[in-house]
Amino acid sequence: MAIYRDEAVVLKTVKLGEADRIITLLTRDHGKVRAVAKGVRRTRSRFGARLEPFMRADLLLAQGRSLDVVSQAASIATYADAISADYDLYSNGGVILETADKLVATEHEPARAQYLLLVSALASLASHAHDPHAISASYVMRSLALAGWRPRLDSCLVCARRDRLDYCSVAGGGTMCSGDHTTDAIKVDPGSLDQFRALCSGDWGRLDGGALNPLTARLVEKWGEYYLERPIRSLRLLDS
Ligand SMILES: [Zn+2]
Incomplete structure (x- = not known):
């Protein structure tokens, strides 16, 4: 399986089976990617809270046939902490993530400018700019x-x-x-x-x-x- 590295913002997550999640990401170099994070819902997951919406992380991903698989995740910015603590930030952050998800429809098609705009919007939100x-x-x-x-x-x-x-x-x-x-x-x-x-x-x-x-x-x-x-x-x- 080919492995690639990229940084990404988590747009949304859905449950998969007992302990896993499918994570929708907007990556810097590979556009939109949907990937499986295995064991992420277990209390002692090796991913911790790094794969929650609003998180910006450095990821190692393994290419799969339909979905990729997250093999490592390191946090780059914890916008999620500030955004989740304030209802006004959270609801406006939801608009941003939903728009990014709908707007970038094709997976694995680079959308660098969209990624940079998304990161800057979340950073402004988290810092009450x-x-x-x-x-x-x-x-x-x-x-x-x-x-x-x-x-x-x-x-x-x-x-x-x-x-x-x-x-x-x-x-x-x-x-x-x-x-x-x-x-x-x-x-x-x-x-x-x-x-x-x-x-x-x-x-x-x-x-x-x-x-x-x-x-x-x-x-x-x-x-x-x-x-x-x-x-x-x-x-x-x-x-x-
Ligand atoms: Zn006229």
């Missing part, structure tokens, strides 16, 4: 942008004028002026649109000035749902 909701919303917009779904927010999609951008169409892919907007477009105000732009570019100087407008949060949710083609469950939980 910014408002947790803004961190997860910015992650959703930027990870989708990396995947090719960046909104166009500086001119009207129809006539290209740069003023009176009073609408945003998720299906259309960006802003529209009041004369051209389609029926699906959402009416926006300049403040919310400005915040939406700041999320897409990671402009923390602008975002740290105040909480996310409900309309901005709604635009992110709609954008995420539309371009991931199914609802982001954790994003819904944030609204309730």
